Amino acid sequence: LLPVLCILRIDVIPMMVFSLTILSIIVIVTYIIVNIFPETYVVISEFGNLTGLVLPDRRNYGGDADYLQIYYVTSPMIVVAIAYYFSLATNERRARPLRGYLTMVICMLAMILAGSRNNLFVAFLLPAGLFFFNSKYKVYFLPLLLATLALSSVLLWSTIGELLDPTEFSNSLKLNLIKDYMNIFSYPWVLIFGQGLGVDVYWP
Numbered sequence: 001l002l003p004v005l006c007i008l009r010i011d012v013i014p015m016m017v018f019s020l021t022i023l024s025i026i027v028i029v030t031y032i033i034v035n036i037f038p039e040t041y042v043v044i045s046e047f048g049n050l051t052g053l054v055l056p057d058r059r060n061y062g063g064d065a066d067y068l069q070i071y072y073v074t075s076p077m078i079v080v081a082i083a084y085y086f087s088l089a090t091n092e093r094r095a096r097p098l099r100g101y102l103t104m105v106i107c108m109l110a111m112i113l114a115g116s117r118n119n120l121f122v123a124f125l126l127p128a129g130l131f132f133f134n135s136k137y138k139v140y141f142l143p144l145l146l147a148t149l150a151l152s153s154v155l156l157w158s159t160i161g162e163l164l165d166p167t168e169f170s171n172s173l174k175l176n177l178i179k180d181y182m183n184i185f186s187y188p189w190v191l192i193f194g195q196g197l198g199v200d201v202y203w204p
Contacts, residue, residue, distance in 0.1 A: 013084065020081040021103060023072060024110035030054070031070045031113045044070075059115060069115025078114075079122050081107045086130045117170075 034041050034056065041056060048054040053073060058066040082104055089100025104127065111123035128145060135141045166175055184201070185191045195201075 013080075016077075017081045017084045020074075020078050021107065023074060024078055024081065024107045027070050027072060027075060027110040027113055028106070030056075031068060034068060034070065057115070067115060069113075071114045071116055071119075075111060075114040075119060076116075076122075078107050078111050078119075079126060082111070082123075082126055083130065086127065086134075090134055 030044065034044065044054060044056050048056060055069075055071045055073070057069045057071065059069050060066050085100045085104035085107065087100075089097045089104065108123045108127060111119040128148075132138060132141055132145055165171060180201075184195075
């Protein structure tokens with residue numbers, strides 16, 4: 001498919017970003033609906049169990065509060081939309097700052113509400129990195145960025161500690177799978193080409 005797209009010079013990025021923007025809106029709307037009508041949580045959860053598309057959950061990242069998570073399985077791809085809209089807002093030849101920044105914030109919010117650790121970190125760190133590397137005033141921007149990170153770390157220390165706690169169930173499970181991943185990718189052809197779509201892997 002990729003060679004065909006290249007030969008025909010078809011740019012699929014705008015179409016993919018449009019789809020990811022719709023996904024972002026769906027995440028936000030779903031989150032709002034579940035908060036207003038808590039009984040819909042069960043319906044969405046059953047729908048997710050049947051289709052594997054969405055995994056609603058209530059997670060605790062430190063403290064007494066539980067956070068509602070509306071995790072659509074394709075939500076990590078929203079990172080592409082964040083980068084695209086940042087480029088749209090800052091590109092000198094086709095800059096559309098209002099549209100670019102507004103849709104970027106919508107996508108960031110969707111990744112935050114999706115609630116996974118990766119989504120949370122990317123939603124904050126990617127825009128900060130993009131602003132830094134595209135800034136003409138890196139010397140002034142760097143101290144501000146470091147001060148913000150330091151202050152955030154102090155204020156959110158318990159939450160960050162919970163997010164990175166190796167004994168937490170999800171983190172522990174992922175860490176235990178590192179050896180299995182290393183074994184899978186030890187074969188050069190698997191590392192380069194993968195195992196194929198839908199291949200089952202036995203995790204001992």
